[in-house]
Amino acid sequence: MTRNDDYMPRSAKTGEVSRATERPAPTQIGFLLIDGFALMSYASVAEPFRAANVLSGRQLYEWRHISTSGAMIRASNGAQLGADAKAGDELALDLLLVCAAGNPAGFDDSATLAWLRYVASRGVRIGGVSGGPYILARAGLLDGYRCTIHWEHRAAFIEAFPKLLVQHGLYVIDRERLTCAGGTAGLDLAIELIAADHGPALATMVGDWYLRTQLRNAGATQRMSLRERYNVNNEKILGALVLMEANPEEPLDRALLARQTGVSVRQLERLFANHLGATIGSSYLNIRLARAMTLLKETSLTTMDVAVACGFVSTSHFSRAFKRRYGSPPSSLRRMLGPDGRDT
Secondary structure, three states: OOOOHHHOOHHHHHOOOOOOOOOOOOEEEEEEEOOOEOHHHHHHHHHHHHHHHHHHOOOOEEEEEEEOOOOOEEEOOOOEEOOOEEOOOOOOOOEEEEEEOOOHHHOOOHHHHHHHHHHHHOOOEEEEEEOHHHHHHHOOOOOOOEEOOOHHHHHHHHHHOOOOEEOOOOEEEEOOEEEEOOOOHHHHHHHHHHHHHHOHHHHHHHHHHOOOOOOOOOOOOOOOOHHHHHOOOOHHHHHHHHHHHHOOOOOOOHHHHHHHHOOOHHHHHHHHHHHHOOOHHHHHHHHHHHHHHHHHHHOOOOHHHHHHHOOOOOHHHHHHHHHHHHOOOHHHHHHHEOOOOOEO
16 A cells, blocks of 8 residues: 555654564554444444454554544444544544444535545545445545445435445445445455455454354345345245335336236236235335435435435325324424434
8 A cells, every 4th residue: 555654654764674573563543433323333343453453462453533523422322432533633544444324414524524535645545334435425535436335325325426336235445445334244344354464364263253154245235135025935026026126216007017027917916915915006115115214314305305206296195105104204204313314
């Protein structure tokens, strides 16, 4: 990795020749935690570096916590972490990871975004975890890079940054940019970084430490398959569900769904009733309402815009359907959410 002098080990600055037996300096990691960050996503990517230190018997990694103001940072579950530094400080880092959740679309702190660009210009690798890629994109740091983001943020992310090369996997490492979907995917990302830094043997030990019995590569799917989510094996139903999930904005009629899956409307309705205990229409409506819930929580779109994006002919129709499904209208949900999109 290309590094400027301020980020070089002391021996490199002074021209000293390192002995073959000299241990390398610990990799310096910064965690920029945005208020409302998901504790699970942060811990999944942070803890493997601690395990690498313990299992190797060496200080391979050091880290510090950074906030936008230098004050305590509140996680989405209410836990608070103290900050060691604030965005804008001059820090010697090898890797900076931005951890965010809630509604990352609402983050617009210009000073922090400028600092991220500055850090990137110094040759530091920068990554985003869970909603963190949204902030990197807002700073202009993902232009021309492949990236991923948590599936819950994906729709809003693509709408806001249509030119980005967004992929579906657990994490993406593209040159000096790392993006991770969050959740337990941080464990997979960290283990790959440890393997690259210190070899597969230590990485395997770290995986065993955290009971990681199944290897997941970067491109592994973020969500269970439709077959698993709906607990159904019928290929006709699965084909119809794929079409429904792919077309929330302009819902396909029953005749087209049946034709595309190779059965009659009556046969398809019978299959949905027998396997899902629901009609085609109610199943499609639930898919669209679930998407609407995500857009209401993860974006600043108006209720009308969300209604249109989810295939409703009017805001009133959308509000009635949403209330029947979730017990309260969209406006109530928006009032319950704080300005950053998380529960207040």
